[in-house]
Amino acid sequence: MKPRHNIYIDADTSAELEALAARPGTSKSAIIGDALRHYLRHRGANALDEALRIRLDRLSRESALVRRDIDVLTESLAFFVRLYLTFNAHTPVPDKATQAVANERYQKFIEQVGRQIAGGRKSFESDETEAEQ
Numbered sequence: 001m002k003p004r005h006n007i008y009i010d011a012d013t014s015a016e017l018e019a020l021a022a023r024p025g026t027s028k029s030a031i032i033g034d035a036l037r038h039y040l041r042h043r044g045a046n047a048l049d050e051a052l053r054i055r056l057d058r059l060s061r062e063s064a065l066v067r068r069d070i071d072v073l074t075e076s077l078a079f080f081v082r083l084y085l086t087f088n089a090h091t092p093v094p095d096k097a098t099q100a101v102a103n104e105r106y107q108k109f110i111e112q113v114g115r116q117i118a119g120g121r122k123s124f125e126s127d128e129t130e131a132e133q
Contacts, residue, residue, distance in 0.1 A: 007032075076113045083109060 009017070021028045083105070 072113070072117055075116050076109075079113055079116065080109065 017028055017031060020026060020031050087105075
């Protein structure tokens with residue numbers, strides 16, 4: 001047996017309910033039951049929207065981190081190519097002194113990439129672009 005509920009609705013809503021219930025195969029109880037089920041299901045949608053918002057915010061932050069990492073890699077490659085083409089037209093056979101110079105250049109390379117990233121400048125931008133900024 002179904003539980004009985006008494007509700008009060010305004011006259012306009014009551015008239016609309018009467019018009020819908022006048023159609024064959026429908027009843028006021030069925031219409032109200034369907035409307036309540038729909039309302040209760042979609043009320044929970046706010047919680048789902050909140051969960052999706054949190055997830056999308058996290059994905060946006062992760063995407064920004066990935067973008068930052070790509071910028072670091074691109075900057076490193078651009079700076080390395082510039083240094084390589086500038087200083088190393090011909091590389092002698094490596095010895096201890098050459099390896100020490102190479103290690104020192106590598107440390108300077110890392111420092112320069114860090115400065116470029118921190119300063120927001122990019123090595124692969126043209127000089128005209130840098131002058132406009």
